[in-house]
Amino acid sequence: xxxxxxxxxxxxxxxxxxxxxxxxxxxxxxxxxxxxxxxxxxxxxxxxxxxxxxxxxxxxxxxxxxxxxxxxxxxxxxxxxxxxxxxxxxxxxxxxxxxxxxxxxxxxxxxxxxxxxxxxxxxxxxxxxxxxxxxxxxxxxxxxxxxxxxxxxxxxxxxxxxxxxxxxxxxxxxxxxxxxxxxxxxxxxxxxxxxxxxxxxxxxxxxxxxxxxxxxxxxxxxxxxxxxxxxxxxxxxxxxxxxxxxxxxxxxxxxxxxxxxxxxxxxxxxxxxxxxxxxxxxxxxxxxxxxxxxxxxxxxxxxxxxxxxxxxxxxxxxxxxxxxxxxxxxxxxxxxxxxxxxxxxxxxxxxxxxxxxxxxxxxxxxxxxxxxxxxxxxxxxxxxxxxxxxxxxxxxxxxxxxxxxxxxxxxxxxxxxxxxxxxxxxxxxxxxxxxxxxxxxxxxxxxxxxxxxxxxxxxxxxxxxxxxxxxxxxxxxxxxxxxxxxxxxxxxxxxxxxxxxxxxxxxxxxxxxxxxxxxxxxxxxxxx
Amino acid sequence: xxxxxxxxxxxxxxxxxxxxxxxxxxxxxxxxxxxxxxxxxxxxxxxxxxxxxxxxxxxxxxxxxxxxxxxxxxxxxxxxxxxxxxxxxxxxxxxxxxxxxxxxxxxxxxxxxxxxxxxxxxxxxxxxxxxxxxxxxxxxxxxxxxxxxxxxxxxxxxxxxxxxxxxxxxxxxxxxxxxxxxxxxxxxxxxxxxxxxxxxxxxxxxxxxxxxxxxxxxxxxxxxxxxxxxxxxxxxxxxxxxxxxxxxxxxxxxxxxxxxxxxxxxxxxxxxxxxxxxxxxxxxxxxxxxxxxxxxxxxxxxxxxxxxxx
Numbered sequence: 001x002x003x004x005x006x007x008x009x010x011x012x013x014x015x016x017x018x019x020x021x022x023x024x025x026x027x028x029x030x031x032x033x034x035x036x037x038x039x040x041x042x043x044x045x046x047x048x049x050x051x052x053x054x055x056x057x058x059x060x061x062x063x064x065x066x067x068x069x070x071x072x073x074x075x076x077x078x079x080x081x082x083x084x085x086x087x088x089x090x091x092x093x094x095x096x097x098x099x100x101x102x103x104x105x106x107x108x109x110x111x112x113x114x115x116x117x118x119x120x121x122x123x124x125x126x127x128x129x130x131x132x133x134x135x136x137x138x139x140x141x142x143x144x145x146x147x148x149x150x151x152x153x154x155x156x157x158x159x160x161x162x163x164x165x166x167x168x169x170x171x172x173x174x175x176x177x178x179x180x181x182x183x184x185x186x187x188x189x190x191x192x193x194x195x196x197x198x199x200x201x202x203x204x205x206x207x208x209x210x211x212x213x214x215x216x217x218x219x220x221x222x223x224x225x226x227x228x229x230x231x232x233x234x235x236x237x238x239x240x241x242x243x244x245x246x247x248x249x250x251x252x253x254x255x256x257x258x259x260x261x262x263x264x265x266x267x268x269x270x271x272x273x274x275x276x277x278x279x280x281x282x283x284x285x286x287x288x289x290x291x292x293x294x295x296x297x298x299x300x301x302x303x304x305x306x307x308x309x310x311x312x313x314x315x316x317x318x319x320x321x322x323x324x325x326x327x328x329x330x331x332x333x334x335x336x337x338x339x340x341x342x343x344x345x346x347x348x349x350x351x352x353x354x355x356x357x358x359x360x361x362x363x364x365x366x367x368x369x370x371x372x373x374x375x376x377x378x379x380x381x382x383x384x385x386x387x388x389x390x391x392x393x394x395x396x397x398x399x400x401x402x403x404x405x406x407x408x409x410x411x412x413x414x415x416x417x418x419x420x421x422x423x424x425x426x427x428x429x430x431x432x433x434x435x436x437x438x439x440x441x442x443x444x445x446x447x448x449x450x451x452x453x454x455x456x457x458x459x460x461x462x463x464x465x466x467x468x469x470x471x472x473x474x475x476x477x478x479x480x481x482x483x484x485x486x487x488x489x490x491x492x493x494x495x496x497x498x499x500x501x502x503x504x505x506x507x508x509x510x511x512x513x514x515x516x517x518x519x520x521x522x523x524x525x526x527x528x
Numbered sequence: 529x530x531x532x533x534x535x536x537x538x539x540x541x542x543x544x545x546x547x548x549x550x551x552x553x554x555x556x557x558x559x560x561x562x563x564x565x566x567x568x569x570x571x572x573x574x575x576x577x578x579x580x581x582x583x584x585x586x587x588x589x590x591x592x593x594x595x596x597x598x599x600x601x602x603x604x605x606x607x608x609x610x611x612x613x614x615x616x617x618x619x620x621x622x623x624x625x626x627x628x629x630x631x632x633x634x635x636x637x638x639x640x641x642x643x644x645x646x647x648x649x650x651x652x653x654x655x656x657x658x659x660x661x662x663x664x665x666x667x668x669x670x671x672x673x674x675x676x677x678x679x680x681x682x683x684x685x686x687x688x689x690x691x692x693x694x695x696x697x698x699x700x701x702x703x704x705x706x707x708x709x710x711x712x713x714x715x716x717x718x719x720x721x722x723x724x725x726x727x728x729x730x731x732x733x734x735x736x737x738x739x740x741x742x743x744x745x746x747x748x749x750x751x752x753x754x755x756x757x758x759x760x761x762x763x764x765x766x767x768x769x770x771x772x773x774x775x776x777x778x779x780x781x782x783x784x785x786x787x788x789x790x791x792x793x794x795x796x797x798x799x800x801x802x803x804x805x806x807x808x809x810x811x812x813x814x815x816x817x818x819x820x821x822x823x824x825x826x827x828x829x830x831x832x833x834x835x836x837x838x
Binding site: 245247268376 | 587588589593594607608609681763767768769779782783784785786
């Protein structure tokens with residue numbers, strides 16, 4: 001008589017437990033579908049996306065989605081961003097590298113079945129040129145885009161622009177269906193209002209079409225039935241979810257909720273057991289130290305000897321420890337994987353550092369190292385990095401005091417060039433080494449270090465030569481010379497190129513990091 | 529029967545009178561009070577001696593990163609290879625003396641303001657108390673954040689911010705006590721003897737408000753430690769690489785999977801705050817004569833009741 005009465009609450013509790021367990025499945029995005037043929041793919045990433053209109057996008061997640069929805073004239077293969085390959089078009093350039101002629105591939109269609117013509121290309125690019133406020137607008141500044149015939153377009157610039165193909169590979173310059181977009185408010189004169197339409201559906205030729213977009217929770221893509229390219233997607237449906245905490249991404253991946261986790265840090269991927277694979281590659285970002293060369297800011301210590309002392313005092317292997325898997329030492333201001341990057345980075349040389357410190361006139365002052373403390377780059381937190389730099393510099397007798405601040409606060413001081421000693425990062429806007437020329441004296445980043453053009457005319461000339469080169473090999477040599485000169489006598493100390501870790505369950509394969517669009521979703525296929 | 533019980537009670541009362549003089553007060557002997565006192569004394573000892581005996585320099589990055597708690601490193605290592613145990617103990621030397629200092633400062637400021645307001649009354653009272661209300665109108669942590677942020681992030685400025693937000697409660701309590709005491713006959717008598725207001729306050733009134741103030745201050749040490757750690761957690765207090773409990777927890781977020789980074793500083797804060805609260809509670813019981821008598825009476829009643837039952 002007694003036993004059943006005692007069992008009843010137990011049974012009730014068990015039932016409640018099961019119910020709870022059932023509820024916890026609520027955050028998984030239809031994992032059942034994955035079992036069916038075609039199935040769906042779930043990707044976790046911390047969202048940085050504002051729109052799915054390629055003309056307005058310029059964020060990592062935005063680029064990844066645009067890459068899936070739209071195609072560009074030029075493409076890259078896998079994670080190699082040094083060699084542009086034909087996308088929608090193949091191209092030829094004139095000898096001055098000022099005019100490029102693009103010939104569209106035959107038989108390519110948009111998702112509504114209509115053919116891609118030169119008119120679509122011209123409209124897509126001119127639409128962005130017209131929208132002065134649009135983020136990718138600067139990519140096409142000063143270019144003249146002309147239709148030659150139905151399958152040929154020329155793009156001309158006034159100065160040599162060898163990096164044009166690399167620029168055109170940016171997903172923001174994806175080709176949209178001119179007729180459809182024009183019907184929905186698209187224009188080339190700047191009064192464009194098609195963004196609202198393009199946030200609801202896509203009008204491109206990419207392997208996927210947009211199903212739904214929710215900027216805070218998830219983007220759902222479905223397979224483009226009219227796709228005519230060579231990257232036929234293996235999944236019918238792709239769900240890209242906004243998971244801001246990397247620890248949550250890890251739990252989702254381990255629990256089988258998700259197949260691809262985009263933002264795991266080095267320590268997290270090292271802890272992944274069997275059944276998962278990780279693609280760790282250096283990203284395009286460079287974390288560096290800057291030492292201000294303006295006497296107004298740095299006083300007596302405004303000289304490059306001090307930066308040499310810092311450069312040779314650091315133990316780069318110990319710094320790399322903090323960055324985790326995939327990260328590499330920055331060999332110069334141009335990161336590995338880009339044209340003209342140096343092969344070897346600096347190795348620690350305490351004697352040389354001490355000599356340089358002597359030459360710099362350092363006299364026991366305390367340098368304030370300013371850095372953003374809430375903005376990890378590629379999973380690398382700046383505070384531990386700064387702490388380690390501080391302790392390493394103490395070994396040559398250089399006193400450093402740490403002055404962390406939120407990114408938004410510290411940015412003004414950095415951009416305004418008022419930081420004496422700063423820890424910052426720089427990433428390319430598009431995949432070309434020309435993006436690293438701003439480190440030169442008198443240019444954007446150089447000026448942030450108080451380094452004006454007169455400070456080192458030699459390096460300024462090297463940068464100018466690289467910018468106006470018309471031959472690829474010549475330009476590579478110019479970039480190398482520039483990078484070497486910067487390491488020899490620049491005010492910057494390149495530290496780390498953080499890694500990007502794309503972790504996947506073993507059920508999928510092909511998730512490869514690309515510095516322009518993170519991951520080409522169409523390349524992801526079921527394993528085996 | 530009844531006569532027996534009567535004599536028994538009388539001897540009990542006599543014995544009780546001796547006992548309170550010879551032994552610790554009963555409230556002191558409450559388990560929580562003892563526990564609080566032991567933990568608090570231990571932490572204070574750590575705070576003043578830690579730098580002599582910790583196994584590693586708190587900022588030395590000489591160990592492997594993210595090592596789990598074990599034999600070599602008692603509480604594991606953090607993301608840059610520093611020994612958590614050494615940092616935790618050194619953290620006490622930062623937090624506890626500063627917390628004590630700030631509580632003393634807040635108590636002095638608050639008591640002076642409250643005593644002046646309560647003693648002189650009228651417009652002085654109005655002005656001082658409205659200023660007190662003004663400060664109390666803002667949520668403590670938010671106001672402290674505003675002050676610390678506007679002074680610039682550093683441990684010293686965090687202490688100033690904490691003083692700014694914590695003096696009003698002392699002012700209020702002092703004022704109400706002084707208001708009550710001001711009308712007492714002995715105070716009035718003192719004034720009629722020609723004592724200046726200053727002398728009247730210090731000689732006649734101050735000894736009578738010291739007790740409640742001490743209780744309030746002891747209870748407030750816990751809150752002060754929480755506030756300082758909170759400000760450091762938000763990046764407005766201790767700056768890296770200083771070992772401080774709040775900033776240790778804050779940096780533990782970066783390595784979410786390494787539980788030992790955040791748990792131990794958290795436990796340190798928990799134990800020290802709880803200890804000072806217990807201590808404050810016990811102190812209140814001791815210094816409040818009515819509570820002591822009530823406790824004694826109750827204890828006597830229970831003992832005699834059990835005695836009668838036996």
